[in-house]
Amino acid sequence: SQELEQSPQSLIVQEGKNLTINCTSSKTLYGLYWYKQKYGEGLIFLMMLQKGGEEKSHEKITAKLDEKKQQSSLHITASQPSHAGIYLCGADGHTGNQFYFGTGTSLTVIP
Amino acid sequence: NAGVTQTPKFQVLKTGQSMTLQCAQDMNHNSMYWYRQDPGMGLRLIYYSASEGTTDKGEVPNGYNVSRLNKREFSLRLESAAPSQTSVYFCASSVGTSGGLTYEQYFGPGTRLTVT
Numbered sequence: 060s061q062e063l064e065q066s067p068q069s070l071i072v073q074e075g076k077n078l079t080i081n082c083t084s085s086k087t088l089y090g091l092y093w094y095k096q097k098y099g100e101g102l103i104f105l106m107m108l109q110k111g112g113e114e115k116s117h118e119k120i121t122a123k124l125d126e127k128k129q130q131s132s133l134h135i136t137a138s139q140p141s142h143a144g145i146y147l148c149g150a151d152g153h154t155g156n157q158f159y160f161g162t163g164t165s166l167t168v169i170p
Numbered sequence: 171n172a173g174v175t176q177t178p179k180f181q182v183l184k185t186g187q188s189m190t191l192q193c194a195q196d197m198n199h200n201s202m203y204w205y206r207q208d209p210g211m212g213l214r215l216i217y218y219s220a221s222e223g224t225t226d227k228g229e230v231p232n233g234y235n236v237s238r239l240n241k242r243e244f245s246l247r248l249e250s251a252a253p254s255q256t257s258v259y260f261c262a263s264s265v266g267t268s269g270g271l272t273y274e275q276y277f278g279p280g281t282r283l284t285v286t
Contacts, residue, residue, distance in 0.1 A: 063212075101174070101260055101277030102213075109271065147212055151272050156220045157228060158203065158272055160213040169237045 061086055061152050065159035069169045072138050080133040080164045082148035091131045092149040094120050096163075100149065105133075135166075143168045172196055176261050176278035183251045183285045191246040191281050193261030200266040202244035203275065204236060206257040213260065214228075219244055220266065251285045258282050 062085040072078050082091065090109045094102040106115045108124035108131060115122050119142075121134045135142055148161040195202065200221045203284045205213040205228075215228030219238040233255060235247045244263075248255060259281045265273040 068210075092272075094275075099280075101279050102262075102275070103277070107271075107274070151267075151270055154273070155200065156218055156226065156238075156267055158215055158218070158275075159229070159250040160205075162210060163213040 060151050061157070061159040062106055063148055063159055065148060065161040065164050068162070069165040069167075072170065074139060074168055074170050075137055078135050078138055078166070080146050082131045082133070082161050082168075084129045086129070086148060086153065088124070088128045088131075089151045089153075091122075091124050091128075092147060093131075093133055094147045098114075098144065099145040105146075116120075119148065121122060138166075138168045140168045142166060142170055174261055174263055174276050176259075176281050178281060179279065180282050181284070183248075184223075184282065185252060187251050188247070188249050189251065190248075191261075191283075192243070192261055193245065193278060194243045195261075195263040195276070196242065197263060197276065198241070199263040199276070200241070201264045201272075202238065202266075203262040204234075204244070204246045205260045205262065205267075206230065206255075207260060208257050216246065223269060228263035251283075253285045256283060256285045 093105040096102045111126040119136045140170045145163045147163045174195045203218045204216040216272040219225045223239045261278040262275040264275045
């Protein structure tokens with residue numbers, strides 16, 4: 060099975076600060092997905108990375124996939140309270156249509 | 171459009187009781203998924219349906235059964251609930267997969283299940 064480790068488990072930052080969340084896979088990734096979950100709600104898709112070295116941005120959030128396709132980072136610039144929530148990375152399994160999620164990173168942004 | 175809807179939102183069961191969690195999507199998606207979310211463990215796939223008429227086991231299928239009733243609906247059944255099945259259950263749908271990659275998944279709001 061696919062294992063995705065996220066770090067840190069939780070993060071508390073002051074509004075305006077930058078932060079980075081990491082996701083490490085036990086296997087080479089076909090694709091790496093980032094989702095955000097507001098507390099008590101379902102997940103919302105942020106972006107997907109497929110190619111080694113790929114980088115994508117959406118508003119103040121940038122995600123990168125390393126060249127070996129086993130690690131991804133999610134960087135938030137000038138954090139805002141609206142960025143608070145749980146960030147989860149996800150990946151396709153190597154067999155069938157399995158899908159795996161990481162353990163999640165809980166982000167709190169203090170105004 | 172409602173997107174992905176789940177019923178009920180909350181449920182309390184006693185050990186040994188059975189229940190069915192309902193999920194429906196109105197986006198004409200081919201694939202549907204059931205996940206459970208437990209503290210410190212992220213989301214784990216229980217069952218999925220790649221297309222209407224097919225279902226497959228995910229990472230944690232024991233104690234659950236599913237039915238893909240039609241293209242819109244995918245239900246999850248607990249035949250004999252156990253305290254270990256206390257969790258938040260999410261249904262999701264997507265257009266499907268291509269070349270081993272899953273298209274964006276759309277999630278429902280979740281069902282909070284407690285088994286005493």
